[in-house]
Amino acid sequence: MLPANDKVALSCTNIHRYLGQGEGRVHVLKGVSFEARRGQVDAIVGPSGCGKSTLLYLLGLLDRQDGGEVWINDRKMSTGSDAERTAARGEHIGFVFQFHFLMQEFTALENVMMPMRKLGRLLLPAMEARARQLLASVGLGDKSHRLGTQLSGGEQQRVAIARALANEPAIILADEPTGNLDVKNSGMVFDLLTRLAKENGQAVILVTHNTEIANRCDAIRPMRDGLFI
Amino acid sequence: MSSNLHIAFRFLTAKKRAMLMSLSCIVLGVGLFIVTQATTSGFEEFFIKTILGTNGAIRIEDKIQYTMRSMAAGGFSSKYEIKTKEGRKYIEGIEEPKLLIDAVKRFPNVAGVSEVLHGAVIMRSAFKNESVRVYGINLDDHERVSDIRRQIVRGKIADFPGALSGSIIGIEMAQRMQLELGDTYQLEVGGQVRRYRVTAIYETGVSDIDRVRVYLNMGEARSLLQKITGASFLQVGLINRDRAQQDARSMTEVLQHNTKSWQEREKTWLEVFRALRISSAITVSVFTLIAGLAMFNTLAMIVMEKTKEIAILRSMGFTREDISQIFLWQATIVLTIGTALGWVLGAVITYGVSKTPINIRGIFAADTFIVSWSIWHYVTATVTAVAMVMLASLIPARRAARLEPGDVIRGTAQ
Structure with missing residues (x-):
């Protein structure tokens, strides 16, 4: 049992993960332990293939570990049912991916409203008002009715950030959020993500190759060969 | 949404x-x-x-008579029994139509009953001779069990009951014999020849009927066919036609006459x-x-x-x-x-x-x-x-x- 700590939003202990099958089976994570606190931005850095993204997906309950435990808000999720883990994702975790993954058939406003509609905590007008406020806070208040395809890469990533924040999750997981953006947009997206997360007391875990971005985080966790070093 | x-x-x-x-x-x-x-x-x-509309929902014809039946050999309490093959035969026609009609009318699903007497005769017109079948009916009764009124394509059915020598013939028969409304023709049976007038022409669409069936008033048919009593069959109309099979089974059982529903008759x-x-x-x-x-x-x-x-x-x-x-x-x-x-x-x-x-x-x-x-x-x-x-x-x-x-x-x- 982990010690209770109000500031710890997410933790994992001794995580193991194998990928592939047969002779191609690789031991990607070799007993990783990690803790993310509210209001803090952690950067996980390391060379390609060291297991950063795999760890992030495990922490985000998008994948199942082969060994170890994952705790979210002091609740053990590693052995939870698919329904429990899905509910936890919707309520406590916001994702920002490198390739934005906006729903292209929906407007920016609808994309941001989507997690709220699923959670069903607010009434429709309140959802819309919050989505508009979030889009305004990422500087896209005037483009809320544009489809994903009508937005630039930087704009799409800003919509993705607004969407990740929609349900006020305790944890934001970002996989190379600036990896597909130019320098100017990278800075803007990172500033936005960290500022909004700190304002709301959210834990941000960032996987990045960008050392400049990593250096601006509160803590840097370098990884190599499936372990933090 | x-x-x-x-x-x-x-x-x-x-x-x-x-x-x-x-x-x-x-x-x-x-x-x-x-x-x-x-x-x-x-x-x-x-x-x-x-x-x-032509043959009705149920047809009752031929009395059932059971032949040899197994029976106790030495009285009611005897253990001995003379076993014979169970069997039955049919006696053609209906001997007491009035009594049977009364019995049939007691079935709750029955809408109407018409006694019909039929027999084979030769039809002679100026054009040719043909074998046809005479159907003696009481029009009022027959209308309750058929669509005969709707099937009339020429002439007036109302003229039929009042005309002793009136007849209703099928459209195919009229064409084959080249008969028109009001024309006369002869029917011959058992050596006697009688003349009849075409009062109306019907069309059921069923060739086998339209070609051979001639309707006469029952009295005239009895006289022509020389059958003073009895009937060939009873045509029964039902309120709910879909219950015809169950009703036919019950009627066979109760009336001891061979009874066929329309589903059985037209099975093919x-x-x-x-x-x-x-x-x-x-x-x-x-x-x-x-x-x-x-x-x-x-x-x-x-x-x-x-x-x-x-x-x-x-x-x-x-x-x-x-x-x-x-x-x-x-x-x-x-x-x-x-x-x-x-x-x-x-x-x-x-x-x-x-x-x-x-x-x-x-x-x-x-x-x-x-x-x-x-x-x-x-x-x-x-x-x-x-x-x-x-x-x-x-x-x-x-x-x-x-x-x-x-x-x-x-x-x-x-």
């Missing part, structure tokens, strides 16, 4: 052409199913109406119609099957193209059931629109077909295609389409639900 339905609707618009293909197959499948059922049922229904033709209806339904169901395959194909394509969207939905808290539901909603939307349009198409074509001229004579008389308007054709078409399309949609929907978001984002999803 629920978020799943909302997403399903938007996903649909991403694959407009493929969805339109599935939609057209559903429309055609449902529409043609309705049309074939309407036409085959229409002809079947018309055939039933014709046979009920009814089987033909049933086979036609089933075979046409199977043939047309191919369209619905294609609709199912098209839907499967379209949804499978959408699943393949939308794996990232599925993963992002899962990351936002959408459950596997939600994902499955999104794809099933897509099938449901196309199915609903397709079925509604199929109904309209079916109704329009059915209406068009019902106005198409066609000349059918033989088992019934029809001048246009006969269609049957039944809600059940629409229900059956819908159930078939729903079963096939939803079954075909289940596989891609389940595949979508099984996708692991981690694998999709990592790019290793199969």
